[in-house]
Amino acid sequence: MTTQTPRPALASRRQLLGAGGALLLATFWPTPRQGRAQGASVPASTAPEQGLLVENAQGAFAPNAYIRIATDNRITLILPNVEMGQGIYTSSVMLIAEELGIDMAQVEIEAAPPGGGAEITGGSTSVMTEWLPLRQAGAAARSMLVQAAAMRWQVPVAECTTRSATIIHVPTGRSLPFGAVAAQAATLPVPQNPTLKDPATYTLLGKPQHRIDSAVKVQGRAIFGMDVQVPGQKIGTVAACPVVGGTLAGMNKAAALAIRGVQAVLVNTANNTVCVVADHYWAARKGLRALKPQWHDGPNAHVTTQTIYDQLHDGLNGPAIVANTKGDAPAIIAHAAATHTATYQQPLLAHATMEPINCTAHVRPDGCDIWTGTQIADRARDTAVELTGLPKDKVNVHCQYIGGGFGRRLEHEYVTQCVEFARQVPHPLKIIWSREEDLTHDRYRPAYVDQMTAALDSKGFITALTHRIVGPAVVARWDPPELTKDGYDEDLSVATVITPYTYPAYRLEFARREAPGVVTAWWRGVGGTRGLFVVEGFIDELAHRAGADPVAYRRAMLAQNPRALAVLDKAAQAAGWNTPLPPGRARGVAVQFAFGSYMASIAEVEMPEPDNVIIHRVTAVVDCGRVLNPDQVISQIEGGLIFGFSAALYNEITLEGGRVQQSNFNTWRVMRMNEAPCKIDVLLMPSTEDPGGIGEVGTAAAAPVLANAMAAAQGRRYRTLPLLSPRNGADHKEQG
């Protein structure tokens, strides 16, 4: 199918990279930034502690935004994307270290501040966008260091090599540590197009490297936003109106202030949120209970889950935007001898990151510091600039390790909230949301209803396909300029327009329906997770209807797509697709192209009862182009699948009286170890293509591969998420 026209701003990065990978890899060449106000230096004699974040690294040699080398040979790499589990700090260090000529163990790391890092960390784009610039940064720095050493020795540059942050003059064996020539290197011009290594000579890239954050994380020493301790800080916890659009009606301030340890009760009338500030979280929590805020529920007081689903199903009829078209699919369907139609439904989903939402801010007349985990540090800074009126350079955002992102921390409303409250107090304020606040005031993955209709030839293959998506346009709120002039959100093209399949005729329609009473947002896998459940479920239905083997049916549709065909064939072989199964077991398959990567997955399940699914084994074959750190690709697929299985089986945010009904892990079920797949085999295809994204690939596959296996096990389709929803029983008669 066609790809979209390049657009400059945030959201297009996701879609474009999903579409092809290389479109946005134009080199940007950041300049060295100024040091920041905060952060203490580690004494030079201290060996770098791998994985602990430093701040405000200095170095005589600072050739670009990413590299600082001090005269004592301390090397700090300033990493543009944030680490939220996806292993990007490790990959980023590998990219720079490979070209710079240093060992990974020699590196200290720093999280880039706003303006000095990536615009966002999301959409599985980090490796795709940093693949070239980080190598170029390393290569440019190396070339300057070598040149400085060669000048000192008065030898040709070509006689010098580098190893472990040392320049070696090969003919004489003389050597100099990088730090010894750092000052001199800094005086040289920065090469704009440094020569990059031949990938055949890579010593780090493509070879499994341990995560640089493993040790500090298993020792409990990694600092997450939740762990920040600023001298003099107080702890606040908040309650926002439980119904979106409602207002504060009253509260018992005296009762809250009577709780031991409570220091203040703060109100934000603009956002209808109250905050109790105390010496520690428990006092704040008790204070909030005593405060008993009362609410006027406002215009969304009557919203229920059914309100939202009714609105979505209503959108299946009537006008819609034509988002993509090829041939005259509706006419072919109208005259076809055989057609097949199915309607799919997906629920609102919460992110439920393990680290509940939190932010620490210190607002002073002359500056503002913010410590938090964010996937979008620029917006975190900008909201503080807007609220405080301070100039940009007086607002510092200190990015911490993120205890789970999944798109939740692409929102910055919790930073806005924290700064608003912190302005009201003289001390640093750490705001911690309770898990209940986190789940009931998330910005949710939208609910959607999709309907697909295919015209079929005599063998049951698609001659024309129409697909209508009904749901919100997340981008319209999140990055309004990215909504097309027709009102389309291009995120919806993933797995629909951007697909490994080729359809003879096609029409994608979008009927926009913004859910009342909820704020919708990005969620791991974005359009890929949304679309793949529908499309791979529907194709599976068509295979069954045709009496064809689901792998063979897909193979026939992938004849023009060798990379997709290769992952499918390898997955079928590795999973033993054509071998008999033990009694009671069934397999399902899914194929995908999203985030620039191909994957085929096969799940083997057993269902002793209709509501009990044992996932015995999942096999996934990935072609994500050149693999930087193989074990971390495997890790992301394993984890992404489990994250997706958890949602696919169990999760649905429901509303009653405008209030979200799920509030903690007793009502928001997360897959536990005893429910996780017994075995996940991930195989990687060798490739020299540019790297694709990987953080969301597994999650996108989870629902379709599991639904297709469950359909095979039960002999009926699963068209509604969560899969264990009783609504799937109603689908029984729809079996094609």
Added chain:
Amino acid sequence: MLSLNINGQSHQVDVDPDTPLLWVLRDVLGMNATKFGCGIAQCGACTVHMDGRAVRACNLPVGLIGEQRISTLEGLNPTDPVTKAVQDAWVALDVVQCGYCQPGQIMAAIALLRAVPHPTDEQIDSAMSANLCRCGTYVRIRAALHHAAGALA
């Protein structure tokens, strides 16, 4: 004033006795390895040891602890054979992703291996299912526990 024995040291803390141990550790004593995840003993991020047993600090009122000895992740002796085997296995297999739940996972794993030196998959699932991981590192946690048990053999 309450007296608590934490990591072999006596701490006097001036809080209400209903205060959960988690918040005394984190906000009063500044010991941040033990994480807040849910507050209702559903996720295990706050797992600590009380007299060697894995317990949830988020709903353990400090007033009920008395003389019982509390150990947190930062207080473990890194050269203790079980602690070392578990932490080494976690690093060798690169179990962690975001890492926020892992202090609790490590504490649960150490308690398990002290009680059952060579656990089966079933015993691992049973002991570790109280600890949630949103990143989905369960497959590696299972493997790392076997790895650690092997190193202790």
